[in-house]
Amino acid sequence: MNKRLALRYAGRRLRRITSAGELRVLALAIFIAVTAAAAVGLFSDRMRGALEAQSGEALGADLLVTGREALPADLADAAEQLGIQTLEHLNFPSLVLAGDNTALAAIKAVSPGYPLRGELRIAPEAFSPAATTRDIPKPGEAWADARLWSELGLQTGSQVQVGNLKLTVSAFLEYEPDRGVGFVDLAPRLLVNRQDIADSGLLGPGSRVQYTRMFSAAANSLAQLRKTTDLPPALRWITPSEARPEVRQALDRAGKFLDIAVLAVALLAAVAVALTAQQHGERLRDEIAVMKCLGASRAFVLQAHILSLLLLGAISTLLGLLAGYAGQAVLANLLAGLIQNLDLPAPALGAMIAPAGLAMIMLLGFAAPPLVTASGTPPMRVFQRSAENSGSTSVIWATASLAVLAILGWQTRELELGAYVLAGSAAALILLALITWLLVRSLTGLRHRGGLSWRFGLGNIARRRRRSIGQAVALGLGLLALLLVSVVREDLLNAWQDRLPADTPNVFLINIQSEQLDPLKSFFAARGYDQLRLWPMARGRLVELNGEAVTADSFEDPDTQRWINRDFNMSWSDYIGWDNKITEGEWWGDEADGQAWLSAEEYARERLGIGIGDRMTLQFGPEKIEFTVHNFREVQWDSFQPNFFLLAPPGVIENVPAQWLTSFYLPRDQRSLLRDLMTEFPNITALDLEAAMNQVRSIVDRLVQAVEFMLLFTLLAGLVVLLAAIEGTRGERARETALLRTLGASSRTLQWGLLSEFAVLGLIAGLVAAATAQGIAWLLAVQVFDIPYGLSPGLWLISTLAGAGLVMLFGWLSLRGVLRTPPTRVLQGA
Amino acid sequence: MTAVEAKALIKDVNPAQSGGTNLLHILRGVNLKVNAGETVAILGGSGSGKTTLLSLLAGLDLPSQGENWLDGQRLNDLDEDGRAALRAGRVGFVFQSFQLLPGFSALENVMLAAELAGERNAESSARQILAQVGLQDRLEHLPHQLSGGEQQRVAIARAFAGKPRILFADEPTGNLDTVTGERIIELLFELNRAQGTTLILVTHDAALAERCRRVLHLRDGQLHEQEQQVA
Numbered sequence A: 001m002n003k004r005l006a007l008r009y010a011g012r013r014l015r016r017i018t019s020a021g022e023l024r025v026l027a028l029a030i031f032i033a034v035t036a037a038a039a040v041g042l043f044s045d046r047m048r049g050a051l052e053a054q055s056g057e058a059l060g061a062d063l064l065v066t067g068r069e070a071l072p073a074d075l076a077d078a079a080e081q082l083g084i085q086t087l088e089h090l091n092f093p094s095l096v097l098a099g100d101n102t103a104l105a106a107i108k109a110v111s112p113g114y115p116l117r118g119e120l121r122i123a124p125e126a127f128s129p130a131a132t133t134r135d136i137p138k139p140g141e142a143w144a145d146a147r148l149w150s151e152l153g154l155q156t157g158s159q160v161q162v163g164n165l166k167l168t169v170s171a172f173l174e175y176e177p178d179r180g181v182g183f184v185d186l187a188p189r190l191l192v193n194r195q196d197i198a199d200s201g202l203l204g205p206g207s208r209v210q211y212t213r214m215f216s217a218a219a220n221s222l223a224q225l226r227k228t229t230d231l232p233p234a235l236r237w238i239t240p241s242e243a244r245p246e247v248r249q250a251l252d253r254a255g256k257f258l259d260i261a262v263l264a265v266a267l268l269a270a271v272a273v274a275l276t277a278q279q280h281g282e283r284l285r286d287e288i289a290v291m292k293c294l295g296a297s298r299a300f301v302l303q304a305h306i307l308s309l310l311l312l313g314a315i316s317t318l319l320g321l322l323a324g325y326a327g328q329a330v331l332a333n334l335l336a337g338l339i340q341n342l343d344l345p346a347p348a349l350g351a352m353i354a355p356a357g358l359a360m361i362m363l364l365g366f367a368a369p370p371l372v373t374a375s376g377t378p379p380m381r382v383f384q385r386s387a388e389n390s391g392s393t394s395v396i397w398a399t400a401s402l403a404v405l406a407i408l409g410w411q412t413r414e415l416e417l418g419a420y421v422l423a424g425s426a427a428a429l430i431l432l433a434l435i436t437w438l439l440v441r442s443l444t445g446l447r448h449r450g451g452l453s454w455r456f457g458l459g460n461i462a463r464r465r466r467r468s469i470g471q472a473v474a475l476g477l478g479l480l481a482l483l484l485v486s487v488v489r490e491d492l493l494n495a496w497q498d499r500l501p502a503d504t505p506n507v508f509l510i511n512i513q514s515e516q517l518d519p520l521k522s523f524f525a526a527r528g529y530d531q532l533r534l535w536p537m538a539r540g541r542l543v544e545l546n547g548e549a550v551t552a553d554s555f556e557d558p559d560t561q562r563w564i565n566r567d568f569n570m571s572w573s574d575y576i577g578w579d580n581k582i583t584e585g586e587w588w589g590d591e592a593d594g595q596a597w598l599s600a601e602e603y604a605r606e607r608l609g610i611g612i613g614d615r616m617t618l619q620f621g622p623e624k625i626e627f628t629v630h631n632f633r634e635v636q637w638d639s640f641q642p643n644f645f646l647l648a649p650p651g652v653i654e655n656v657p658a659q660w661l662t663s664f665y666l667p668r669d670q671r672s673l674l675r676d677l678m679t680e681f682p683n684i685t686a687l688d689l690e691a692a693m694n695q696v697r698s699i700v701d702r703l704v705q706a707v708e709f710m711l712l713f714t715l716l717a718g719l720v721v722l723l724a725a726i727e728g729t730r731g732e733r734a735r736e737t738a739l740l741r742t743l744g745a746s747s748r749t750l751q752w753g754l755l756s757e758f759a760v761l762g763l764i765a766g767l768v769a770a771a772t773a774q775g776i777a778w779l780l781a782v783q784v785f786d787i788p789y790g791l792s793p794g795l796w797l798i799s800t801l802a803g804a805g806l807v808m809l810f811g812w813l814s815l816r817g818v819l820r821t822p823p824t825r826v827l828q829g830a
Numbered sequence B: 001m002t003a004v005e006a007k008a009l010i011k012d013v014n015p016a017q018s019g020g021t022n023l024l025h026i027l028r029g030v031n032l033k034v035n036a037g038e039t040v041a042i043l044g045g046s047g048s049g050k051t052t053l054l055s056l057l058a059g060l061d062l063p064s065q066g067e068n069w070l071d072g073q074r075l076n077d078l079d080e081d082g083r084a085a086l087r088a089g090r091v092g093f094v095f096q097s098f099q100l101l102p103g104f105s106a107l108e109n110v111m112l113a114a115e116l117a118g119e120r121n122a123e124s125s126a127r128q129i130l131a132q133v134g135l136q137d138r139l140e141h142l143p144h145q146l147s148g149g150e151q152q153r154v155a156i157a158r159a160f161a162g163k164p165r166i167l168f169a170d171e172p173t174g175n176l177d178t179v180t181g182e183r184i185i186e187l188l189f190e191l192n193r194a195q196g197t198t199l200i201l202v203t204h205d206a207a208l209a210e211r212c213r214r215v216l217h218l219r220d221g222q223l224h225e226q227e228q229q230v231a
């Protein structure tokens, strides 16, 4: 049979697509899936491209080594021997005074030649046109950035004081290449000459200096350097692609949300496609039988229908790709601004392969199987409606689901997450089916009570148990999607946003000496802060585990090696905050005073492989103390509260040299307190976390917006599933109601009958969806996102009622026309 | 030349999976030979097996036993696609319930048959034949926009569009009122005469049967030829 004819026939069928409501739903489902996948796919691809292509400029060098202690001197020698350019600079937070104003700034002390890659841009006045420069501030001068400029009310030539150093502001620093690799730096910048720092008194003990050595050279010399140099375990090479891991982390989390949204859209769309294709296949049977009478072979019929499916799919895919292109621009707008200096490459057309492939899998994997079955309809059906062939599509559908997972896994590079979602959906589906089955069964007893319409409606459900269960499951799935979207939106995203309550401490004081405790307390008490909680902190080094000496070499894992090579910040207390959760063992009370017990963060367990009862010996200066692990905690590190890996009860580490630290919330209008504090306690360092917190808040806000944007698609996909489930029985119901009307049932009776049927189906679906949604939300919250999550009973009520309402509404919209047209027309046309 | 031939056709059906174990014997040895160009009516009561027989003769279904030929080809040897290919361009159908493709216009319904028959100028011949049945003004209408009589005229146009050698009609007037039915029959016989088609027509309308050259009665699963007045 010739192909041109098949194509012509396919084309003709397609033109009449309006006569087949289910095909419109199918096209819509594919469109939505492709749009979502393309939007996220294109965006992630651009993001990935941008991060990978990030040049050395973002580091100000091609390679860095950075640490909290002075870097080994031979590092510079080794580099110079290899002809590698190298420079060291220092970074530390410090209070800057200018007249009556103070600001906490990030001081960066640089030497001539800085930066090795990229250029500084400065201007003589704030916000006046800037020009690039190869210079750095002369000794005695400083360059301030825009924030510092405005916070301190600077003028060119203003005097600023840092520690005991007096500097003249000589330029407005508009841009420094290694500033904005990640989130905008925490504090405003003051750029100074390294020469000045030496005698500033700023580098004394307790200062928070970060030493950074920059390298710049061709890639092979750098490789050579990395090969020949043994870095102390506490240090690490940093290449441009791994700058600022926290950016990646935050983006990763958002990316996970986005990927889950796409997966959910794809799976829902697949369900909608399968449902509609099933209906379409049923409807095609009569037509196929006639075609076969006219002499068409099965192959021709199949070819024609697959062709029209592909044509339809191609149109939806194309439109979806276009819409997805627009969608990625929305995402890029929301998220790309989070990272400075990040040039997003143009969207790569290659990233459209996966969404197009997804559409193909949906068409061939979900839409085609029912058509293949239908194409086997025997021609006898023209005489005998019961003539049918059998064919199972479930195996193909299961395979196709895996294919969807595979292609999305490939696109998102998150196969594990995909498997999670797929397994979850399968479990949800089974759960849905099971509960629905039970509920439908239990209805049987009710169907003989109540009015005529009610009996008719319930009777419909009970008579067609299989169809009803199928429909309720599909409806439940649609509702589940809607619920999950709102749960994710309301609970998960809010939980993420609200991790930082409004009175979260925004100032940290560190470097407090023991003899300053009382004066400090009275300082604060005089200003109305009497709840100040001060934490002692001693630095200890792990020397023995269960009595045996350990060094970095006792461990294989480089992370562990690095970790135990540093001093542990250790504290003692009889109190832990809300951001600490005991995971094993119990927190101690008064009885613990003076006991050498230890409360360890889970990370320690993971790194050292220790358990409760294990003994850890820590060395504090000359003194060694052996502790017994008493419990494990999980700390929420981004709570902006002081936290420690290791805690002991009070009265154990008393004789060890310790510093104290505290944190408190300082309202905007009381910032002058900091100035007083600095004057009275010059050695205490104040860390202003306000900016950092706002940063985190605004980043999360942006990420949440992006996720919400994608959830919109999930919502649409859920609605499409609802639509598919209801449209699916439309033909059958139309014929049925028409027949009943010819038999004398009033259209009022039928109307109420249908409505009560839909209401009951909706109630069941809503109830089941609520149960499943809570389960899934809990899983997502606890397993994937690490966010605490509780039951919300309101959800059940809302879901059940909304389910009934939505299903009634959709059902009513779908069948309204049928109830109005004269029954003869329906019966003729059918 | 023999158009349709059947030898000892037997059709048993298993009355479904509804637990029934007894086979239903619908046809119990039907013998029939129809020459090219003949017009044959098959009469019989409701449920006597007329439709079943027709579907076997047209190769839509296979007999339980016995063999039959369509246009010289032994149907028992062919698979379903083979039988379909044999029908294409050689066999036309008119059904009691019209069986037009719902999404296709009148013209497209007719064209499709012509195209499947391998007709070169499918469109012009479809237009022509639709004009012959008086529907030149309704070419673009969809089946549900046409009355029953009009739908059946489209079906007749479709049946003749492929210039078939054999036409099977299963109670073509069964769903129509008397006047419309008569017009349809006129049309059927007119086109049949013009194209010299072999016609096998199933009906329980004796008057309609009289217009055929041969009249056969299906009773108890067997065919009985009615003595024929010479036309």
Ligand SMILES: Nc1ncnc2c1ncn2[C@@H]1O[C@H](COP(=O)(O)OP(=O)(O)OP(=O)(O)O)[C@@H](O)[C@H]1O
Pocket: A384, B013, B014, B015, B016, B024, B026, B044, B045, B046, B047, B048, B049, B050, B051, B052, B053, B204
């Ligand atoms: N697949 C089947 N399964 C069960 N019974 C069948 C099947 N096919 C046909 N029959 C039965 O065989 C008998 C003959 O059916 P058939 O449709 O051929 O009769 P008919 O002569 O065309 O009747 P009518 O004039 O009412 O159209 C009927 O009793 C019918 O119920």
Ligand SMILES: [Mg+2]
Pocket: B050, B051, B052, B170
């Ligand atoms: Mg019949």
